[in-house]
Amino acid sequence: MLGVSEDAQKFGHQIFKSLMTEGYSVYGINPKGGEVLNKKIYKSINEIGVIPDLVITAVKPEVTEKIIEECGKLGIKEIWMQPGSESDKAITAAKDLGMSVTHHACIMLDSGIW
Numbered sequence: 239m240l241g242v243s244e245d246a247q248k249f250g251h252q253i254f255k256s257l258m259t260e261g262y263s264v265y266g267i268n269p270k271g272g273e274v275l276n277k278k279i280y281k282s283i284n285e286i287g288v289i290p291d292l293v294i295t296a297v298k299p300e301v302t303e304k305i306i307e308e309c310g311k312l313g314i315k316e317i318w319m320q321p322g323s324e325s326d327k328a329i330t331a332a333k334d335l336g337m338s339v340t341h342h343a344c345i346m347l348d349s350g351i352w
Contacts (some may be wrong), residue, residue: 240283240305241296241323242266242274249320250296251275253346265290283308292316294345299325310335318345 241250257264266279295302302323316338324341332339
């Protein structure tokens with residue numbers, strides 16, 4: 239989960255919390271690192287030490303665009319760009335790297351978690 243926030247009002251926090259509550263194995267990523275909801279927050283995907291099945295972005299589009307290359311190098315096959323985190327450039331780049339891309343859809347609403 240890219241864009242985890244300490245701020246409970248932000249979607250990055252709410253999605254992270256909901257996924258954990260539902261029992262998903264979720265890793266939080268924020269360049270600041272630290273801890274949210276008593277769980278370590280990693281500064282990058284590389285820092286996690288495992289390759290996630292899915293990366294969810296809840297960040298500005300330009301951040302999503304930058305993370306696509308890292309995801310490709312790690313062999314990540316699926317990315318979910320939360321509304322507001324996607325861009326045509328990010329979508330095209332991810333597809334060009336062979337990733338399955340979901341965009342213009344909220345993972346909480348479309349997965350039935352909320």
